[in-house]
Amino acid sequence: MTSYPLEPTRAEMLAMSEAGARMLADFVEGLPGAPSVDLDGLDDLLPALLAPPDEKPRDFDVLLGRLQAAAAASVETAGPSYLAYIPGGGLFASALGEFLARGHNRYTGVAGLAPGLVAMEQGVMRWLCGEFQLPTAATGIATTGGSIATLTALVAAREHMLGETFSDAALYVTAHTHRCVAKAARVAGLPASAVRVVPTTDDLRMDPAEAARMIAADRAAGRRPAVVVATAGTTDTGTIDDLEALADLAAAERLWFHVDGAYGGFFHLTERGRRRLAGIERADSIVLDPHKALFLPYGTGVLLVRDHNLLQAAFAGDANYLQDLGSDGDLPDYNSLTPELTREARGPRLWLPLHLHGVAAFRDALDEKLDLAIEVHTALADDPRIEVGDAPDLTVVTFRLRGRPEAEQARWLERINAAGRVFLSSTRIGGEYTLRLCVLAHRTHADRIHEAIDLIRGCVPAG
Numbered sequence: 001m002t003s004y005p006l007e008p009t010r011a012e013m014l015a016m017s018e019a020g021a022r023m024l025a026d027f028v029e030g031l032p033g034a035p036s037v038d039l040d041g042l043d044d045l046l047p048a049l050l051a052p053p054d055e056k057p058r059d060f061d062v063l064l065g066r067l068q069a070a071a072a073a074s075v076e077t078a079g080p081s082y083l084a085y086i087p088g089g090g091l092f093a094s095a096l097g098e099f100l101a102r103g104h105n106r107y108t109g110v111a112g113l114a115p116g117l118v119a120m121e122q123g124v125m126r127w128l129c130g131e132f133q134l135p136t137a138a139t140g141i142a143t144t145g146g147s148i149a150t151l152t153a154l155v156a157a158r159e160h161m162l163g164e165t166f167s168d169a170a171l172y173v174t175a176h177t178h179r180c181v182a183k184a185a186r187v188a189g190l191p192a193s194a195v196r197v198v199p200t201t202d203d204l205r206m207d208p209a210e211a212a213r214m215i216a217a218d219r220a221a222g223r224r225p226a227v228v229v230a231t232a233g234t235t236d237t238g239t240i241d242d243l244e245a246l247a248d249l250a251a252a253e254r255l256w257f258h259v260d261g262a263y264g265g266f267f268h269l270t271e272r273g274r275r276r277l278a279g280i281e282r283a284d285s286i287v288l289d290p291h292k293a294l295f296l297p298y299g300t301g302v303l304l305v306r307d308h309n310l311l312q313a314a315f316a317g318d319a320n321y322l323q324d325l326g327s328d329g330d331l332p333d334y335n336s337l338t339p340e341l342t343r344e345a346r347g348p349r350l351w352l353p354l355h356l357h358g359v360a361a362f363r364d365a366l367d368e369k370l371d372l373a374i375e376v377h378t379a380l381a382d383d384p385r386i387e388v389g390d391a392p393d394l395t396v397v398t399f400r401l402r403g404r405p406e407a408e409q410a411r412w413l414e415r416i417n418a419a420g421r422v423f424l425s426s427t428r429i430g431g432e433y434t435l436r437l438c439v440l441a442h443r444t445h446a447d448r449i450h451e452a453i454d455l456i457r458g459c460v461p462a463g
């Protein structure tokens with residue numbers, strides 16, 4: 001029988017899969033004891049990793065070992081120690097769904113080629129549209145992350161609000177809006193001057209009165225205000241803008257209301273989160289990042305748009321070579337809703353963990369993180385050497401050493417992280433160097449948070 005080297009036998013596939021699954025199970029099992037950062041030995045590893053492939057085949061086990069070493073040489077973004085930036089963890093069931101989806105290699109740019117897998121993604125999107133109380137005309141699509149979801153939303157908003165010329169456009173953000181918004185505006189062809197930074201109130205929320213004043217001034221100066229961008233959980237401090245007030249403003253001014261819920265949106269699944277996110281249901285577009293607060297592995301964002309037709313108007317188009325592909329009635333052709341044509345099946349990575357674990361498991365995990373963030377805030381606020389930010393809206397706690405210079409704050413962060421049990425990051429608030437701790441990885445529980453609190457206090461320099 002002819003054998004083709006690119007087509008492993010059943011026995012070979014099973015052996016490779018089992019070795020890979022074992023490696024992953026060992027990895028996940030070892031996460032509680034893993035160092036928060038392990039970049040030692042990287043210099044020895046890099047030459048082999050950067051080497052081009054040989055003409056001849058190599059041994060699978062050797063290659064698997066190399067992959068394992070490459071993955072190990074990292075900041076431990078999957079473990080309980082990761083409290084920096086915006087964690088997520090990476091659910092095993094999602095990784096498995098992804099492996100299976102990739103193995104089947106289905107095409108989901110048009111519904112007709114893999115309607116089952118498109119339906120799987122749509123089922124999750126429709127559930128999310130319902131969760132956010134969007135009307136039946138709403139639609140959702142899985143993207144590769146929040147930045148691409150934001151770009152997709154802004155192109156739809158630009159098309160609908162501004163038409164073909166938009167050098168006079170204005171969209172409203174704050175200093176704490178994620179950088180992906182300005183980046184998306186630029187990629188969407190808007191000039192840098194279109195991004196208008198609205199002052200915040202003392203509690204770091206967009207000031208609706210200032211926004212109204214700027215919109216009026218911009219109109220008077222001949223600009224065309226188009227989009228209000230609210231953030232449902234800023235990266236810096238986890239702060240939720242006043243979504244009701246900004247929805248009122250957008251409605252009164254007839255602007256597109258975009259909500260960046262990449263970090264905070266999924267807290268809507270909890271009772272506290274739903275209360276704090278009131279007004280999100282009035283958005284024209286919502287960005288969510290399942291690779292943050294739904295704990296998926298990196299690579300999955302979501303865009304929800306209130307009116308399916310507006311997304312379609314921005315991205316749909318015909319091509320002769322697609323003439324054989326009729327649309328599949330109820331299921332969307334995703335290529336008409338985004339800049340992408342070819343895309344993999346993104347449903348299984350969402351669908352499998354949600355159905356396998358059930359939604360309550362996600363609500364409970366998010367509730368647990370809300371409680372843990374309050375615990376951190378309360379414990380640090382009790383220490384007179386530490387100055388804490390406002391009580392967290394979600395799960396980011398900010399703090400700095402009281403009355404100490406910036407260099408000492410940075411050294412404090414280094415000392416906390418050097419123990420290898422937690423990994424925190426910093427930002428600037430009002431220009432001041434500030435440490436931040438974000439509880440969001442699904443594997444972070446009370447034991448690690450207690451360790452983090454002890455380390456933060458224990459590393460305060462004598463002064």
Ligand SMILES: Cc1ncc(COP(=O)(O)O)c(C=O)c1O
Pocket residue numbers: 086144145146147148178180231233234235260261262263289301
């Ligand atoms: C509030 C917020 N918006 C948008 C993004 C961008 O999302 P992504 O990194 O998935 O592109 C992030 C990422 O951290 C974020 O925190």
